[in-house]
Amino acid sequence: MSTETKSTTILLVEDNLGDIRLIQEVLKSTGSQCEIISVRDGVAAMDYLHCVGEYADAVRPNLVLLDLNLPKKDGREVLAEIKTNPLLQSIPVVVLTTSRNEEDIAKSYELNVNCYIAKSRNLPELFKTVQVIERFWLDTVILPS
Numbered sequence: 001m002s003t004e005t006k007s008t009t010i011l012l013v014e015d016n017l018g019d020i021r022l023i024q025e026v027l028k029s030t031g032s033q034c035e036i037i038s039v040r041d042g043v044a045a046m047d048y049l050h051c052v053g054e055y056a057d058a059v060r061p062n063l064v065l066l067d068l069n070l071p072k073k074d075g076r077e078v079l080a081e082i083k084t085n086p087l088l089q090s091i092p093v094v095v096l097t098t099s100r101n102e103e104d105i106a107k108s109y110e111l112n113v114n115c116y117i118a119k120s121r122n123l124p125e126l127f128k129t130v131q132v133i134e135r136f137w138l139d140t141v142i143l144p145s
Helices: 017-029 042-049 075-084 102-110 123-140
Strands: 008-013 034-039 063-066 093-097 115-118
Touching: 008 017, 008 042, 017 034, 017 123, 034 042, 042 075, 063 075, 063 123, 075 093, 075 102, 093 123, 102 115
Parallel strands: 008 034, 008 063, 063 093, 093 115
Antiparallel strands: none
């Protein structure tokens, strides 16, 4: 189980404002002790992870929730950069995307994604999915510090 005294930081890389709000609301509603940092494109995600520019004081996330279809730099490129960088590769990455494309799934696992989840466009189903992610990744798994 994760430690009760330490807050978990999640980097949410998502361009859809509605999905960002929903994920934030689900995690708040469960009483989860996590900080959610959201960025809306792949360039901002990598800037955050490398503590560049406005993210100079960024806290290393314990978990990345990553959409694949992003502006500026897509999620596949972000995933590849994270998983090939020795300083970042230990951060678990969960792809949370609408794509059910077999090529996207296979490529994500080739790039060492920790988990691939296709999000539903149905609001109650998406809510349940985020709850499952929260229970597993924040309550069950021991994340690296």
